[in-house]
Amino acid sequence: MGIVQPESRRGFLRLAGGAAVAVGASGLITANAAATPGRHRRVPREHIGIQLYTVRSLMESDPQGTLNRLGEIGYATVGVSGLYGHRPQEFRAMLDTAGLRAVLTHLSLDAIRGDWQQALADAHVLGVQSVVVPSLPGELQNPAGYRQVAGEFNVAGLAARKAGLRFLYHNHGFDFATVDGEVLYDILVEETDRRLVNFELDLYWAVDGGYDPVDYFRRYPGRFPVFHVKDMAADGSFEDVGHGTLDFPRMFAERRSGVREYVVEHDAPADPLNSALRSYEYLSTMRF
Template sequence: MSSTANSRRDFLRLALGSAALAGAGGMLSQGTALADRPAVGPHRVPPGHIGIQLYTVRSLMTHDPQGTLDALGEIGYATVGVSGRYGHTPQEFRAMLDRAGLRAVLTHLSLDAVRGDWQRELDNAHVLGVDSVVVPSLPSSLWTPEGYRQVAAEFEAAGRAAREAGLRFLYHNHDFDFRTVDGQVLYDILLTETDPAHVNFEIDLYWAIHAGYDPVDYFARYPGRFPVFHVKDRAPDGSFEDVGYGTIDFRRIFRQRRLSGVKEYVVEHDQPQDPLVSARRSFDTLWSLRF
């Protein structure tokens, strides 16, 4: 990226941050989890590791992928999580990311992709430039202890191949992963029956908390296994909210960064009314947060 582009991004980041403090950011003072706790601590989310899952802006990516990526770069995001390529080849999609000044850190791939031509998927991941390949969900037919043990074995094989290719293999949770079936928490099966050298986790903080589980407890039980956070907030009624405008105490969670092993902080909102407004509000929270 040219120095002019960098200067423009810095200007936009400062302008948006000031606007958040003076305007939209005022909403943070209206009883949100972050505003209700003092901004103590010397640490911040590393700016080069503030990202957004492109699923958040999927409605815009369908019609104008380059313009949408450019807008995310102008907001200040450094990285993205890829959620499909919208009809583009890996090379074309990488070129669009490069033009926007964004780095893809992960790509979501289905279980069917794992079971298909996995080497091709790993090759495509290298073209995109990602660090991690992530299975984002499991079908309901596998929501049993037996199903999760089967998947754990498949993940082991896929994760071994990913490691040999210089990539991390991760699984992204939803609330159903925390179901207790026959006395076993399904998510725990994946953690206990896979090797940390081959399989780790993109923990979706919203879905873990929505299911009634504390991410910090998982960090203590399985240290170092959560290199990616899906940073998603939860409204008082349980619906999705922009980061910093809901009830989740991100400071408390982020303080355990070393225990968790987190490297990437990836914003997501499943149902934003205005995707770019949501993206901007969440970015401003992570940019200004101290913990």
Template structure:
């Protein structure tokens, strides 16, 4: 494990283990300021529950609303029209704060993607990954230019454009970290970032260092935990020091906290644990 990773993995900083193994920060001294995640900004990416969304989308959305989730990140419409999916969200008592589209879909018909987003009522339109063919300095420079173009269109439509990272975006090519090209070659008025905390920690980078270098560029977090062996883990049961990251809320620009787990064994249990952790965590 690298020294940089150790700096932001959980250490013995007053965490308390409660029933079921969930870790939450220990009680602070009376004069120590405490902050919490706003309950109406706790969401979940529907990719986490994709298997049960396929068979019972309305039941799943209603279950998430019943757990206390205020928002969801949309990951496809599961065969429904945008209008029907919006109806299901409303019935379930959750609102779509963002939608994941794709590089190809945005290139093919950006206006159509924005129309879908408008029907869903989202604030953020997110491209979640880039094709492997772009994994060069020239490719990411091209992607930054496209993001700028799409960001201007999103702003004109009353929405905001974001890019979601994976670990491959932190590859160093010709001496440059590819992700940094996207941040540095885009205008924050039009392009910002949904920071997946697992996928920045996994390759050994520190989210806080990015907040310091690029302040207020990260309005959405994918809050995803990491097991000691580096695999995915339910939120609060892993090793990432979320209070340290969340404490930089002013510097990061964070607004939405979106739970995600790529391969949950029990999607609804994972969802419940995620909501409970974010509702309790103090920083």
């Protein structure tokens, strides 16, 4: 079975060029995503967070100092990406000391296939609202695999709901591949029960996969309670939020998304804390 990848955003940017990039040929991108006159809504500061994967190199050596600095920058929440050798109780204590609230934790597909009840109990200790599967392995990246996973997600989502938690899936670019005429991501959205399974939409990876997040908000309203707010440089690489090409005001303005939490992420920052600061400064002052 062959995989047909949509045209990459790098290709789009090369073809668009010059003024077309500034305008954003599909409305996905803009040369400057800063707030414009007439926009009055803002991202609630108590819902601005950062995925700790962004600062993973610092969390390895100085977790408390790193968390403290994120709180000082102004972040209210974090997305947990592993506990760096600490027990859930210890990690929660570090978050409390830093004045941060964990809103989600990333857990592998193996976690839902293993001692899921213990994973949910640990999530409660961290104080999160959502448990998130962050990726699927290559052997499942076909329609049959995604249908299998959709069934597993419904079961895991029911257990999470009974435990008072929300179950989400986080996408990458490969989730938007078309295989045998079907978009893999659409299989997950359409074959999961919206009462049990919803989505942490990584905006960068959706655009990189060739799709407009706003289209998904309109097609599947209310199913995207968390955004991974990640920006794209002109060459298609990662960029600090507000310093790249993605038109976040346009995306955020679509109320049908159902978003509650805005979680900054940069996969490969040269200076993690400076990246965190620049992204926060933009997100906390933008209007849409």
